[in-house]
Amino acid sequence: MDVDHALKPREIDLVTIRVEKATARRHEAATWLKNMGANELTETPSEEEFKSFLKSGIILCNVLNKIYPGAVSQVVEDPAGSTAPEEVAALCAYQHFENLRNFLVAVQDLGLPTFEPSDLQQEGTSLGVVNCILALKSYIEVKKLPPKIHGQSTPSVQGRYIMRKNSGLFRSSSVRNSILEKNNMNVDYSTKSLEMSDKDKQHSFSSKIEGLNIKCASFEWQKGQIQDLKHGLQDLRNCMENIGRQQIEEIAGLGKDLHEVAKAALGYQKVMEENRKLYNQVMDLKGNIRVYCRVRPFFPGQSRELSTIGLIEEGKITIVTSRNGKEGFRTFNFNKVFSPSATQEEVFSDMRPLIRSVLDGYNICIFAYGQTGSGKTHTMRIGDRISLMKSQSR
Incomplete structure (x- = not known):
């Protein structure tokens, strides 16, 4: 695991170099095609744009005809005027395949590397197409053949003969060595790509194993946490059971205390009832009828000499009476007598x-x-x- 991590930065650098190199070669091929008259093609196209421009084979056939007029005897343009879209799509696919097939036959006659038509489809790779175009470019540079002006007449039998003769010349040692050199570079590049792919797969496999180990460790940790939770739950359950038993005991104790209080309250009521009876018996003994006497106080301005009260005691009052010029006294008994100041x-x-x-x-x-x-x-x-x-x- 440590070795893979140590090589990781180097692998990233190699992948970056590989992508940059492939992009540079694609841009070089696009620039050369544009210089050869493919004005609709940009100099820095993306992978998809590059394949989209070349998949009809028209640009490739026209460029080859500029180099060798009549190399591709017939270039099929896109159909027009059909009313059924399905028919147009099917016809276009067939004609595009014919253009590519004619181009590849002509290139093969020149002894140049070819590619598969499927390389220009969406799921294909443009590596073989770029190699073919750059090989054609190198072929022209080695042979120093000026491109022909567009619009020249169709090739004759003599032109065909010259093209095949030039193809034979191309097979000479100097030209062959130049092409083989570039092919060897491509082979080395492909070998490195395969090595990088194997390393990527190995690193991916190691990463997956490491991820599985991490998941296993996480699973074990979670398992331990679950066990701890189970123990904690059991402890909590035991604690709740103890609390329940304590509450039952406390409720039973409170019931006993309440029973004692009820008994005390009942005894208190009995005592109060007995006290009430005794109290009323005392009241009966004192007498049910009580007579009190109160002497009204004097009104403001009245003389106290007019009073006939002789003496006031606890339960007696003496009245002064005058009869036939003689003073007399009469005494009356009450439960209680109140004086005027009471x-x-x-x-x-x-x-x-x-x-x-x-x-x-x-x-x-x-x-x-x-x-x-x-x-x-x-x-x-x-x-x-x-x-x-x-x-x-x-």
Whole structure:
């Protein structure tokens, strides 16, 4: 593998030289044909252009007739006037073949190298065509034959004889050596081309083997990666199974805790129910009916000397009465007596337990009783009731 890589730059140089040499020879042949009257041919044609101009054989026959008038007795031009394209194509192919065959027969009579008509087709190579044209050019240069002017008369039998005689002269040693020299160069070039082709095939085969080795290594690496992924997947599966078992255990533990909480809540409800019953029993023991007395405060501007209140105690109130000019006292008992300075919160502080009984589902009734102007509205007014509600929230 190292040797092939070392020779690779040299092989590239040889291929480049081979292509450049073939191109130069093709351009040389095209330039000579153009100088011989093939004006429609460019001096630097491509491979396809070169074969396209010469495949009809007309240019080759005309050039040969300029050198030896009558060498090709009949040059068939492209047909015209046919109405069927298929017939035109078939006729053109046949006439082109006739032109090439006549040209090759004449060249062979001169002892020059020939080529196959298929070399001018699309899949052919122009190497043999170029060799034939350059051999004809060398033949003229060796013989120093001036090209004839186009339009001269057709050759006679004498012209045919002269052409064959010249062909015999061409077979002389000096001319033959010149042609053989060029043929040897072509043979050497072909041999080198075959050697290069073998090296190219060998290099291509080595490259394919190297590519297969790389693919095999890549396959092994991918196989190892797949195995690692399988192991990782198995580890992940085991981890997920462990997590699942842990979750099941945690859920079971949470169920037990929830059961304990439910039991505690049920016990709490029982305790609350028992507490409610005991509380209401205490309320019943204190009495279902409670009577409170509240002394209305004086209005602004009223004299306190007009009061008949003698004494106010926790649950008693003494009233001063005058009868027949004599002072008397009467005492009344209540659950609680509120003085004129008592606030709404103090008035309703003893009623707070009853509010709890309402929340427990018992019915209660709170109302104010007294004569007009005794302070019922003052006791039950909304502003202080809000204050009472605030105090209850605490």
